[in-house]
Amino acid sequence: MPMTPQTAQGKAFIRPCTVIYLLLMALTLVTWALGKFNAQIGLPAMTLSMTVLGIAMLKGHLIGDFFMGLRRVRGPWRWVVTLWLLLPASLITLAFMQAGQ
Amino acid sequence: MTDKLKQPPGDLAIWIFICAELSVFAVFFAAYAFTRAKHVELFNQYQQTLNTNYALINTLALITSSYFVVRAVAAIREGSQRGCARWLLAAIAMGALFLVVKSMEYQHHFSHGVTLSTNTFYMFYISLTFFHFMHVIMGMVILAAVALKARRGAYTADRHTGVETGASYWHMVDLVWIILFPLVYVMR
Numbered sequence: 001m002p003m004t005p006q007t008a009q010g011k012a013f014i015r016p017c018t019v020i021y022l023l024l025m026a027l028t029l030v031t032w033a034l035g036k037f038n039a040q041i042g043l044p045a046m047t048l049s050m051t052v053l054g055i056a057m058l059k060g061h062l063i064g065d066f067f068m069g070l071r072r073v074r075g076p077w078r079w080v081v082t083l084w085l086l087l088p089a090s091l092i093t094l095a096f097m098q099a100g101q
Numbered sequence: 102m103t104d105k106l107k108q109p110p111g112d113l114a115i116w117i118f119i120c121a122e123l124s125v126f127a128v129f130f131a132a133y134a135f136t137r138a139k140h141v142e143l144f145n146q147y148q149q150t151l152n153t154n155y156a157l158i159n160t161l162a163l164i165t166s167s168y169f170v171v172r173a174v175a176a177i178r179e180g181s182q183r184g185c186a187r188w189l190l191a192a193i194a195m196g197a198l199f200l201v202v203k204s205m206e207y208q209h210h211f212s213h214g215v216t217l218s219t220n221t222f223y224m225f226y227i228s229l230t231f232f233h234f235m236h237v238i239m240g241m242v243i244l245a246a247v248a249l250k251a252r253r254g255a256y257t258a259d260r261h262t263g264v265e266t267g268a269s270y271w272h273m274v275d276l277v278w279i280i281l282f283p284l285v286y287v288m289r
Contacts, residue, residue: 024168032287048288049287055283056283063279073105077108077109080109080116085280
C-alpha cells in the first residue's frame with residue numbers, strides 16, 4: 001500500500017523520506033517544547049524524561065529504517081540500530097529510576 | 102515486493118566502525134546517567150544553564166543534513182552526479198551551521214569561566230558534546246570527499262558504494278545526537 005499521496009500519473013509527489021523528515025522535525029519540536037514549557041505543563045520529572053526518551057527512540061528507529069536504509073535489509077543487520085537504541089535507553093531508564101528512589 | 106539485502110547500504114567495514122562508535126557513545130550515555138543518579142541536584146541545577154534553543158536549532162540542522170544526504174543517495178541512484186554533489190554540499194552546510202551554533206554555546210560557557218573541572222555535570226557536558234562535535238567535523242570531511250568524487254563523475258547509478266558509505270557514517274552522527282539532545286538538555 002503506498003504511504004504517500006499520488007499524482008494523476010500514479011507517481012508519488014512526496015517521497016517517503018520527506019514524510020519521515022517532517023515527522024522527525026515535528027518530534028524534535030515536541031521534545032524541545034516539553035523541556036521548555038514543562039513548568040507550565042506540569043509533568044512529573046520522571047514522566048517527562050521517559051516521554052522524551054521514548055520520542056528519541058522512535059526518532060532513532062525512523063533514522064535507522066528510512067535514512068540508513070535498514071528496512072530493506074534482512075538478517076541481524078536489520079536490527080543493529082534498534083538494538084543499539086535499546087541498550088543506552090535501558091541503562092538510562094535504570095539510572096533515572098535509581099535517581100528517583 | 103523487492104528482495105531484501107543481505108548487508109546494509111555502503112561498505113561493510115563502515116558498519117563495523119559504526120557499531121564500535123555507537124558502543125562508545127552508549128557507554129558515555131550510561132556513564133552520564135549513572136553519575137547523574139548520584140548527583141541529581143547538581144545535574145538538574147546546572148542543566149538549567151544550558152540553552153535549549155541552541156540545542157533545538159542544532160537538532161533540526163542535523164536532521165535536515167541527514168535528509169539532504171538521503172536525497173544525495175537518491176540522486177546518485179537516479180544517475181545524477183551533479184545532483185548528488187549538490188545535496189551533499191547542502192548537508193555539509195547544515196553541518197557547518199551545527200558547528201557554528203555549538204561554538205557559540207561553548208563560547209558562552211567558556212566566557213563564564215566554565216571548564217572541564219568546574220563540576221561533574223560540566224565535565225560530562227563538555228566531553229560528551231565535544232566528542233560528538235569532533236564526529237561532526239569528521240563526517241563533514243567524509244561528505245566533502247564524497248561530494249568531490251561525485252562531481253568528478255566517480256559514481257554512477259550502478260556503482261555508488263562510496264556515497265552510501267559516507268551517508269551511513271553521517272546518519273550515525275545524527276543518531277547519536279538524537280539521544281544526546283534529550284539526555285543532556287531535557288531529561289531531569
